[in-house]
Amino acid sequence: MEVYLGIDVGSVTTKLVALDGSNELVTYLYLLTQGKPIKMVQQGLKQIKQQLPKDADICGVATTGSARYLAGVIVGADLVKNEITSHAVAALQYIPEVQTIIEIGGQDSKIIIVREGIVIDFGMNTVCAAGTGSFLDHQALRLDMSIEEFAQRALGSRATVRIAGRCTVFAESDMIHKQQMGHRIEDILYGLCQALVRNYLNNVGLGKDIQPPVVFQGGVAFNQGIVKALQEELNTEIIVPSHHEVMGAIGAALLVHEEMVRNNNGSKFKGFGVSEVKYHTSSFECKTCPNLCEIAQLSLNGQVLARWGGRCDLWERSLSS
Amino acid sequence: MRLGIPHMGNLYIPFKALFQRLGIDYIIPPVNNQRTLSLGVRYSPEGLCIPFKLTLGNMIEAAELGADTLLMAGGTGICRLGYYANTQEQILHDLGYEVEVVQVGVSERKLFGLLEVIKRLSNNAPWPKIISAFRFGLAKLNALDKIERVVQRVRPVERIKGTANRLFAKAINAIDRADDYDTLKKVQIDYIDQLNQIDKDTQYKPLVVGITGEFYVVLEPFSNLDVESELGKLGVEVRRSTFVSEWAKFSWFLNPLGINEKDRIHKAALPYLKRDIGGDGWESVGEKVLHAKEYDGIIHLAPFTCMPEIVAQNIMPTTKEKIPVLTILCDEQIAKPGMLTRLEAFVDLLERRRRTYNNDRQ
Numbered sequence: 283m284e285v286y287l288g289i290d291v292g293s294v295t296t297k298l299v300a301l302d303g304s305n306e307l308v309t310y311l312y313l314l315t316q317g318k319p320i321k322m323v324q325q326g327l328k329q330i331k332q333q334l335p336k337d338a339d340i341c342g343v344a345t346t347g348s349a350r351y352l353a354g355v356i357v358g359a360d361l362v363k364n365e366i367t368s369h370a371v372a373a374l375q376y377i378p379e380v381q382t383i384i385e386i387g388g389q390d391s392k393i394i395i396v397r398e399g400i401v402i403d404f405g406m407n408t409v410c411a412a413g414t415g416s417f418l419d420h421q422a423l424r425l426d427m428s429i430e431e432f433a434q435r436a437l438g439s440r441a442t443v444r445i446a447g448r449c450t451v452f453a454e455s456d457m458i459h460k461q462q463m464g465h466r467i468e469d470i471l472y473g474l475c476q477a478l479v480r481n482y483l484n485n486v487g488l489g490k491d492i493q494p495p496v497v498f499q500g501g502v503a504f505n506q507g508i509v510k511a512l513q514e515e516l517n518t519e520i521i522v523p524s525h526h527e528v529m530g531a532i533g534a535a536l537l538v539h540e541e542m543v544r545n546n547n548g549s550k551f552k553g554f555g556v557s558e559v560k561y562h563t564s565s566f567e568c569k570t571c572p573n574l575c576e577i578a579q580l581s582l583n584g585q586v587l588a589r590w591g592g593r594c595d596l597w598e599r600s601l602s603s
Numbered sequence: 604m605r606l607g608i609p610h611m612g613n614l615y616i617p618f619k620a621l622f623q624r625l626g627i628d629y630i631i632p633p634v635n636n637q638r639t640l641s642l643g644v645r646y647s648p649e650g651l652c653i654p655f656k657l658t659l660g661n662m663i664e665a666a667e668l669g670a671d672t673l674l675m676a677g678g679t680g681i682c683r684l685g686y687y688a689n690t691q692e693q694i695l696h697d698l699g700y701e702v703e704v705v706q707v708g709v710s711e712r713k714l715f716g717l718l719e720v721i722k723r724l725s726n727n728a729p730w731p732k733i734i735s736a737f738r739f740g741l742a743k744l745n746a747l748d749k750i751e752r753v754v755q756r757v758r759p760v761e762r763i764k765g766t767a768n769r770l771f772a773k774a775i776n777a778i779d780r781a782d783d784y785d786t787l788k789k790v791q792i793d794y795i796d797q798l799n800q801i802d803k804d805t806q807y808k809p810l811v812v813g814i815t816g817e818f819y820v821v822l823e824p825f826s827n828l829d830v831e832s833e834l835g836k837l838g839v840e841v842r843r844s845t846f847v848s849e850w851a852k853f854s855w856f857l858n859p860l861g862i863n864e865k866d867r868i869h870k871a872a873l874p875y876l877k878r879d880i881g882g883d884g885w886e887s888v889g890e891k892v893l894h895a896k897e898y899d900g901i902i903h904l905a906p907f908t909c910m911p912e913i914v915a916q917n918i919m920p921t922t923k924e925k926i927p928v929l930t931i932l933c934d935e936q937i938a939k940p941g942m943l944t945r946l947e948a949f950v951d952l953l954e955r956r957r958r959t960y961n962n963d964r965q
């Protein structure tokens with residue numbers, strides 16, 4: 283069976299999906315990155331191998347997400363794609379008429395504007411991570427509840443409580459203040475959802491022409507409180523695809539499928555064996571010029587596989603020669 | 604007196620030639636680097652823009668090397684830049700450097716401001732000598748910009764990425780070393796020749812992206828995280844009309860033919876922005892309108908907190924000339940991975956758009 287793997291290594295979660303030759307989802311995985319991207323990619327490969335049918339033939343692998351280059355070297359990716367394009371391609375596969383894609387992940391949030399199947403504009407949070415999954419996680423932890431419970435209880439809100447959502451630090455102190463005043467926790471939680479949505483639309487969504495159908499994907503789309511707040515604020519139906527949390531990985535897999543069909547060179551996939559190898563990462567400061575670039579390198583058995591981080595290509599070049 | 608100058612791209616090379624020819628004792632601080640930025644950020648008010656912080660860093664590094672007089676752009680009616688030289692001088696005094704910051708007006712379209720300052724700094728050198736030194740500086744400036752235009756064309760199509768950049772670095776050095784017109788001419792021809800001989804993929808039709816925005820961040824690669832080289836690596840051809848030589852031509856000389864590229868850009872912006880709003884905001888809007896047909900996309904570079912460019916940023920997506928615009932805000936907080944993600948996504952967007960609209964275009 284023809285299989286295309288998409289691996290999305292994000293700041294908080296690592297996602298792996300396998301699509302078959304007709305782009306149907308065969309299986310997928312959703313893991314916490316825990317600050318160990320290499321280990322999670324290896325563990326993910328090991329796990330997904332067990333979930334795949336015995337006759338699975340990996341015909342192409344793509345990586346995406348903030349650790350896409352690192353993951354790409356480890357697995358031997360045929361395609362390394364940014365997460366904006368990946369998300370757009372996946373959304374278009376399931377909802378071809380989509381005009382707006384909202385994606386809120388662990389550390390960043392994006393908006394992608396699509397018209398007639400083509401991305402025409404996008405935005406990504408620049409200055410602040412207020413309104414992303416990490417902050418919601420943190421607040422749930424502080425209130426001693428799971429993130430699932432957070433979402434459920436937010437839906438039980440009856441009165442409006444306005445939380446200052448401009449900045450996570452102020453949002454937190456405002457929430458505490460409202461708690462001390464005796465507001466119901468449900469109302470505060472929903473107030474926070476509304477604040478985050480407002481913040482998202484005023485920052486990432488600023489000046490963007492948001493038109494329905496609106497698709498909401500990424501890990502935060504699990505949170506029904508945010509979905510409801512978005513629905514109210516935009517006054518339109520919010521479509522949450524059934525595999526919203528792995529859409530980036532699906533997009534990468536779709537793109538590598540397209541790429542492999544076009545090039546027909548055979549996959550560079552290093553095999554599931556890479557999950558057993560011990561990789562070593564290190565970094566150093568280059569002192570060749572006053573820029574003092576921080577160079578990061580990935581090595582296997584003392585042999586350097588890849589280097590990143592220089593303003594010039596001095597270290598990358600020394601590798602290829 | 605020992606004269607120091609802050610950096611902006613390769614502008615130090617023509618200035619160096621000018622100072623040498625006039626026998627001015629000068630010091631060129633190290634090119635922009637991490638230390639320059641750290642120094643500038645530490646001693647600047649936080650809300651000021653990256654050009655202020657980097658030039659302050661340059662001035663501190665020049666003062667450390669013994670400079671007691673510093674040249675800085677200034678003038679009225681531009682933006683906060685009008686206050687920069689005075690503010691920087693004050694900061695340098697507070698840090699204990701007994702330096703004078705001399706302003707060169709860049710807002711007036713006159714050559715005279717700079718020449719008068721040079722006359723003073725050269726201890727009243729005779730005018731013919733000043734003019735001749737200035738001409739030689741301009742010749743170096745022109746050579747640099749001519750070579751850079753070729754580099755911009757080669758980067759996206761070269762087979763071995765980085766070849767053009769390495770040649771460009773060598774060319775900059777050679778131009779710096781050239782001390783007469785003949786050598787300069789030879790260097791220019793030689794390097795343009797070498798650049799043209801680089802092994803290229805002739806079948807490949809690169810996307811064309813225009814770079815516009817605030818003058819300093821467009822011209823100083825350290826402040827825009829080498830956006831042009833990164834686009835080159837992604838196989839994109841960069842075009843920009845902002846070159847110091849162009850600006851010098853139209854700003855310092857009274858153009859004999861009365862042709863002014865800037866007027867053309869301003870006219871294009873008129874339906875959306877009727878007047879100068881300081882900085883280069885008017886030009887940013889105008890360039891988008893003017894080049895919407897020939898470019899696949901526009902990258903708009905703006906310093907964080909730059910008022911004129913924020914105005915331009917909000918006008919640009921609304922013009923009826925539809926062409927994708929990506930604004931990149933440059934400051935000390937900008938992280939390269941985040942910028943690369945946006946650049947890659949932007950290039951994907953342009954690529955898919957071109958694939959779809961290709962038929963309409965032909």
